[in-house]
Amino acid sequence: MTDRDRLIVHGGAVLSPDAEHVLDADLLIEDGVIAQIRARVHGADPFAGVDGRRLDARRRLVAPGFVNGHTHSHTGILGGIARDWTLEHSLINGPWTGAERSVELTRISALLVATELVASGCTSLFDLVYRFPDIDEESFLATAEAYRDVGLRATLAPMVADRTLFEALPALASCGHAAPARAQTLPAAADIIAACTRLIETWPYDRTLLAPAVAPTIPAHCSDELLDGLDRLSRETGVRLHMHLAESKPQARAGAQRYGRSITAELDARGMLRPGVTVAHAVWTDGADARLLAAGGVDVVTVPGSNMRLGSGLQDSRALLEAGARLAIGTDGANSADALDMLHAVQLTSSVSHVFDRPAGEWLTPGEVLRAATAGGAEAVGLGALTGRISEGFAADLVFWDLGAAAFTPGIDLVNQIVTAARIGDVRTVMVGGRVAMDGGVVAGVDVARLRDRAAELCEEYFAAAKRRRAAAGEIADAARDVLAGQRRLPWRPERLLPATAD
Template sequence: MSETYLIDRATVLTMDGATGATPVERSIRVHDGEIVAVAGALDPQPDDVVLSGRDRLVVPGYVNAHTHSWEALFRARLDNLPLEHWMLLSYPVLGLAPLSPDLIRLRSQLVAIESLRNGVTTLVDDVLEIPGQTEDQLAAVFEAYRDSGIRANISGHVMDRPFADHFPFLADALDADLRRQLDAVTVVRGDEYLDYARGSAQRYADYAGGRLRFMLGPSAPQRCSPDLLAGIDEIAATYDLEFHIHVLETRTQAVTGAEFYGKTMVEYLDALGVLNERVTMAHGIWVTDSDVEVLADRRASVSHNPISNLKLGSGIAPWRKYLDAGVNLGIGTDGMSSSDTARMSEAVKAAALLHKVTGPDYRQWPTAQEVLTAGTLGGARSARLGDTVGSVEVGKRADLVFYDMNSLAFTPRNKPELHLVYSENGSSIDTVMVDGRIVVRDGRVTSVDERAVLDELQARGPELRRWQDELETLNRALLPAFDRQYASVMARQVAVDRYSGRGECWLN
């Protein structure tokens, strides 16, 4: 890559420590994918490809700090189910054959296309394949993202505990036949996964020039053995990789910590010695005040997923408590079945709005600066990419999004940062650059044949729906037992009330 671009006098949200989300006029020079100069004005050089900044808002690309590309095939199938019930149907545990690499490639391309067209330049893709991820399946994701031009952390999501053991009170709720079926489901061996993860960390160490990285994806504390979590922590430290884990997403999980470990999930992870700056906790809703202090002290990050948390009725994360304690926050869409979108603009707007209804003190409500920081630099830091992307600064890679401010979303033109948070839905995006390469031009993806991807997936739609219908029918047999388990959980006392977002003790 030898192209040199001069972005000439654009309105820029640098998201750096100097000007943050305050609009400033800047010129930006990009060479070999790196931002090499940022100034009020720069003189064009003979080799510059000049991109006019007139009527353009230029910002660092969004970092989707938590998503699951698996769910792209389950978009708009399910509604009005809590997480544990929804997982039975979106990640069915009974009777599921592995997906072929060609379908995984198409699925990943779909996620990349929708992301790029919405200004997402980095994905944290916690790729969960059921019943277990193979090397060919992982390679298909890397290849799809390589070709699309997007930046990504890509996981080998893993759980090594039997499914029925993930939940308190479930054993008593299951009839004997269903328990036998669940016990017969193959579980990944921890030592096999650790070998797989080490090999993947080495294999993808400099893949696509470092634009794509492997990350560790232990599913959740209650789904992984202590030995597996310790082994994953060691690999993450050795290769400086993100350790991405679901923690305290639901009230069920708050009860699980007390029932399984006699402590909160955060306290349990801390006792295992695996909480540190490489850890990103997806969700982090049902945390106590002391949990927040521990996370801040260990410099762990939290990925906030407001749309998914709303759709699944999971609760409201303590946004202000996290920020006041100094916990790094990113924002994610979660998967396209739990949120039905890969568009970070929706997640950013939801984050800005959701926390305004948790209390009357408007001085505590999220600001545009805060949500945009979480959607860019905060997500980059959680992904171990804080020195690489997330702001417009010299030395960082050129992952940039250009918005046309002559669009409906920016008319009349008032405060660009507020337009971006509350009005813009991706329709104003003119150009997207990742690693200094233009991958969206005039609002169209240039790196992938978008029409061909959509046409092939639509053509395979009847086949996919038959497959999904069969799986859903099979796994719905488990729902009555989960209803009974859910009732037992709801009868237990927990320390906080995150349905309101306030956090007071809830006695039921």
């Protein structure tokens, strides 16, 4: 007998460590870690006689949990908020969508995100939390506690800036309604850096479960002092640094105008393209940018649902991989992707690679997509040595897919069927560190129906309080539509928007 907590996962089909094929194997999990993987030969029980609890995985495909490389929990209450926002419209509305709210609503918003993600097979995530205009430590810790209560691993950063959208995007200066917004005062760089330093130094959680990070939101929205200060803080404390990079054409153009080179080249010149840095979107990047990202050891998150929802364009993930960059996958927030469904993000990543003018043999393979969604995501959130693959010594962060579902019947190519055919309802069980976080659609320890009812009550108050600020943002957004439409039509290479008409 042993004092170790032992669980034997028996009878399942197991995704290989490289996510390329499926093994007939059983797993021995000890204290939440995969201790041994043994093949089943001629149906024999490879752990016969070994003490431990048993989990029957027959008719299940056992795979690593998805890792969401980029989301925003403060938007968990904002699904469906807009029909025709671009990224810039979303940023114009940022002061009210990220406005001060109660600690309870902050926590509930994160719980909504966590429960939706775990139902889609997600076990870890990177959350960039925004609170306009400054950092609220109590609310930030409440967000972390929401992930703890659901049992997900999370890396969390307060998303910060000290330059307004109107400073970062000079083309908006012609919009008359923008004058009050241009007068907004954001916190000073020194104050932001000090607040982030306090969060990191007083962080109360196990960093293998919940880790702090820093997030200068968009380079052009940050002063040199803020970029350099947060980069230095990241290096000195060993926390991740996460940024949005070249997400839209207006952002890419404005960045190049400010820096005299691409945003990626500017970050490289500053020494900010390095291991420990994660960038999201990277839509408006060229081959030279891709090579810089790869050479720096940066983790790049593709966010296809948001990129299409906001009309930002299509990331060329194949070009990034060919350059040697590491790829992860994210959902973004509910205000720009609406449904926080990691399976949907995975499947969109595969499909988007098919619409570039390359031969079919150069589309992203199912194995590449799954590695990006698991091991690649783990690297992007700073947990690459702990999770993201089914290998001995890695955490038992696992998803059990129902092989009796229509998507897997018959089981022709199970790896491909996750990427092309599976549905969120095919996720039967989700395990994090050997602990069941969701089973049969039920999230352990969370009354999801009651949670949603309470969210609806609190959101009535929140939207009522935001009514004036929301209306003002709407006026600015309306005034900016023609300017932003013109920015989207200006030439830029490589072009990431499909032409409006055929020749």
